[in-house]
Amino acid sequence: xSDNFSYDRLLYPSKFxxxxxxxxxxxxxxxxxxxxxxxxxxxxxxxxCGDGFNLxxxxxxxxxxxxxxxxxxxxxxxxxxxEADALGLKNVRFAQMDVMEMSESNFGKFDFIIAHGLFxxxxxxxxxxxxxxFKELLNENGVGYISYSAGPGTHAREAARRAMRxxxxxxxxxxxxxxxxxxxxxxxxxxxxxxxxxxxxxxxxVQRHQSHSTxxxxxxxxxxxxxxxxxxxxxxxxxDAGLQYLAEAELHAMGTHxxxxxxxxxxxxxxxxxxxxxxxxxxxxxxxRQTLFCHKDLALHHDPDxxxxxxxxxxxxxxxxxPRSSIGENRVEKFVGMNGETIEIDIxxxxxxxxxxxxxxxxxxxxxxxxxxxxxxxxxxxxELENKDGQLEILRKVLMRLAFSTNLVQLHxxxxxxxxxxxEKPMISSLNRRQMARANNILTGLNxxxxxxxxxxxxxxDLMDGTRRVEQIAEELASFVANNRIEEIDKKKIFLRDxxxxxxxxxxxxxxxxALLGE
Numbered sequence: 210x211s212d213n214f215s216y217d218r219l220l221y222p223s224k225f226x227x228x229x230x231x232x233x234x235x236x237x238x239x240x241x242x243x244x245x246x247x248x249x250x251x252x253x254x255x256x257x258c259g260d261g262f263n264l265x266x267x268x269x270x271x272x273x274x275x276x277x278x279x280x281x282x283x284x285x286x287x288x289x290x291x292e293a294d295a296l297g298l299k300n301v302r303f304a305q306m307d308v309m310e311m312s313e314s315n316f317g318k319f320d321f322i323i324a325h326g327l328f329x330x331x332x333x334x335x336x337x338x339x340x341x342x343f344k345e346l347l348n349e350n351g352v353g354y355i356s357y358s359a360g361p362g363t364h365a366r367e368a369a370r371r372a373m374r375x376x377x378x379x380x381x382x383x384x385x386x387x388x389x390x391x392x393x394x395x396x397x398x399x400x401x402x403x404x405x406x407x408x409x410x411x412x413x414x415v416q417r418h419q420s421h422s423t424x425x426x427x428x429x430x431x432x433x434x435x436x437x438x439x440x441x442x443x444x445x446x447x448x449d450a451g452l453q454y455l456a457e458a459e460l461h462a463m464g465t466h467x468x469x470x471x472x473x474x475x476x477x478x479x480x481x482x483x484x485x486x487x488x489x490x491x492x493x494x495x496x497x498r499q500t501l502f503c504h505k506d507l508a509l510h511h512d513p514d515x516x517x518x519x520x521x522x523x524x525x526x527x528x529x530x531x532p533r534s535s536i537g538e539n540r541v542e543k544f545v546g547m548n549g550e551t552i553e554i555d556i557x558x559x560x561x562x563x564x565x566x567x568x569x570x571x572x573x574x575x576x577x578x579x580x581x582x583x584x585x586x587x588x589x590x591x592x593e594l595e596n597k598d599g600q601l602e603i604l605r606k607v608l609m610r611l612a613f614s615t616n617l618v619q620l621h622x623x624x625x626x627x628x629x630x631x632x633e634k635p636m637i638s639s640l641n642r643r644q645m646a647r648a649n650n651i652l653t654g655l656n657x658x659x660x661x662x663x664x665x666x667x668x669x670x671d672l673m674d675g676t677r678r679v680e681q682i683a684e685e686l687a688s689f690v691a692n693n694r695i696e697e698i699d700k701k702k703i704f705l706r707d708x709x710x711x712x713x714x715x716x717x718x719x720x721x722x723x724a725l726l727g728e
Contacts, residue, residue: 224259224262224263224648225262225263225265225266225267225644225648225650225652225658226263226325227652227656227657227658228354228458228459228499229255229263229267229323229325229354229458230267230656231248231251231253231267231271231274231320231321231623232248232621232622232623232656233458234321234352234354234458234501235248235251235321235352235622235623236521236620236621236622237352237455237456237457237458237460237501238350238352238455238456238501238503239517239520239521239622240456240460240513240517240521240620241455241456241509241510241511241513242507242508242509242510242513243350243352243455243503243507243509244350245320245350245351245352245622246320246321246348246350246351248271248274248622248623249271249273249274249623250273250274251271251274251275251320251321252274252275252276252277252317252318252319252320252321252348253267253274253275253276253277253319253320253321253322253323254276254277254278254279254316254319254321254322254323254346255276255277255278255279255322255323255324255325256279256308256322256323256324256327256339256342257279257280257281257308257324257325257326257327258278258279258280258285258289258303259280259282259285259289259326260285260288260289260292261278261285261286261288261289261290261292261293261301261303262289262292262644262647262648263323263325264276264277264278264289264301264303265289265292265293265296265298265301265640266640266644266652268293268298268300268301269296269298269638269640270625270652270654270656271300272300273300274300275300276300276301276302277301277302277303277304277316277319278301278302278303278304279303279304279305279306279308279311280303280305280306281305281306281307281308282305283305286303286304286305289303290303292643295643296639296640296643302316308335308338308339308342309334309335309338311342312342312345313345313346316346317346318346318347318348318351319346319347319348319351320347320348320350320351320352321351321352321353321354322342322343322346322347322351322352322353322354323353323354324339324343324353324354324355324356325354325355325356325499326356326429327339327355327356328355328356328357329357329358329434329435329436329437329438330428330429330432330434330435330436331434332434336446337450339355340446340447340449340450340452341450343355343450343452343502344450344451344452344504347503347504349504350503350507351503351504352455352501352502352503353452353501353502353503354458354499354500354501355499355500355502356458356497356498356499356500357437357438357443357497357498357500358435358436358437358438358496358497359437359438359439359440359443359490359495359496359497359498360437360438360439360490360495361439361490361491361494361495362490362493362494362495362496362497363435363437363496364437365410365413365414366410366414366430366496367437368407368410368411369394369397369410369411369414369430370430370431370435372393372394372397372411373390373391373393373394373430373431374390374431376389376390376393377389377390377393377431383423383424383427384423386427386431387423387424387426387427387431388423390426390430390431391415391418391426394411394414394415394418395415397411398411398412398414398415418430438498439487439490440483440486440487440490440498440500441483441484441487443498443500444483444486447502447505448505451504451505452502452503452504452505453502453503453504453505453507453509454482454483454486454500454501454502455500455501455502455503455509456500456501457486457498457499457500457501458499458500458501459499460612460613460620461612461613461614461615461616462489462499463486463489463613464613464614464615465477465489465614466614466615467493468492468493472492475488476488476489476492482511513609515602515605515606515609516605518576518605518608518609518620519576519577520576520622521576521620521621521622522573522574522575522576522620522621522622522623522624523566523573523574523576523579523608523618523619523620523621524566524569524570524571524572524573524574524618524619524620524621525563525566525567525570525611525617525618525619526546526547526567526570526571526617527544527545527546527552527563527566527567527617527618528544528545528564528567528568529542529543529544529545529564529567530542530543530544530545530551531543535590536557536560536561536564536586536587536590537557537561537587537590537591537592538557538592539555539556539557540555541553541554541555542554542555542560544560544563544567546615546616546617550615550617552611552617554607556600556603556604556607557587557592557594557600558580558583558584558587558594558597558600558601558603558604559600559603559604559607561583561584561586561587562579562580562583562604562608564586565579565582565583565586566579566618570721571629571653571655571657571721571722571723572624572629572655572721572723573619573621573624580601580604583604584597624655625654625655625656625723626654627653627654627655627723628654628720628723628725628726628727629655629720629721629722629723630720630727631716631717631720631725632720632725632726632727633678634675634676634677634678635673635675635677635679635682635716635719635720635725636673636674636675636725636726637651637670637673637674637719637724637725637726638654638726640652641653641670641724642670642671642674645661645667645670645671649661649662650662651670651724653719653722653723653724654723654724654726655722655723656723657722657723657724659719659722659724663695663697664693664695664697665686665689665690665695665697665698666715668686668689669682669686669712669715672685672686673725675726679712679713679716682712683708683709683712686708686712687705687708690704690705690708691705
């Protein structure tokens, strides 16, 4: 690899990716006709694991599963081993290793194999070896994950990338190189002709990089190699390696939500799954893909029947916009998501099911249990469930449509065991505490990713060490806000006045998402 030592010179930032979790990979596999390994006892390999942050987060939640991470970076592996030891994890192993020298004799076969942020950034002969490893090391019903730069979206980015690389070609120091590259990109965007596609493209790249770290820019945009693939090209590489396309790690990326009516009809009329995905990319100008695949000889069903829900768990944050609304009558009611998204439903069974899912969020519910409780909820309102079979089929279609087109409904095959009650002395896990020290998000005990970027939220979690009651946390948090300049808070007096209510709501939300340990 041309960047063999660049990752030792500047470590890649600590990140974890929920989309690579065994539950996510197994769920997509089950949806499309596979019989994946049990999540609780599965085996997972990550190629190019970096500092191990991703695998460590998963291994912490699945103590009976086996995890192996390899990376060429000496510093990365040393940090990964130290972090796993600090958390007392016995189910994860890290090794400094070149993928070109790896085979089944090293660690055996695996149920799930991940390669995030690797494929587009290595030479062709390494990509060939990576795909050969997936073929060799995946179990019969194993699932592979590869993320990569995708066309056509990366075409616009490439102009900015080449400009930054040209301008900094004589700079060797990673920090200086990245800083100067971003500075020049900003200068370039400000001084190109107005009203041109080129200027708009450069300004878009400046905005995109505002949330990126120096290491992100250095390793991703200033790397010697950043090869983008059109989906049909990637699918052919899979086929040549004895593998086949399964799905996207994010299910909603496969839907037509947001496309025009004509575009959606065009895509849906395309029978071949590879062509369909390619057309989706062309309409959406996709820049990045997170593709799942499996052995070529497996029979897949890319148009799953709604009956598959009988084998799955369902989760949703939706809630009634008006809590006083009637769910037992055939009347349209509006449901709202956490980010303000809305949907309208008039079928009583579907409305009752969404109400129940919202109440239990973030735990997932077995579909059969959801249906039974939804029936009871309708009966409790004094109404009768008419045409049960018809309403049940509509409920199935609603849940599948929302799962395939939005984040408002999520499907699972595994439900982690995590407490959701508010303890007397709130406490976050040792994993979350270490995640906060290195990133702006945490992974809860229910495998839910929560952003914790602002200083008040971070201070709140920091105070949750199991030694303070809620009122004590409120007192110390009030002192922190009063004595520090916090840009996110424009009116401190109002915030301090409302702080007890704000804290109570946040603690309840953290608890229901599995972020707090039990008594």
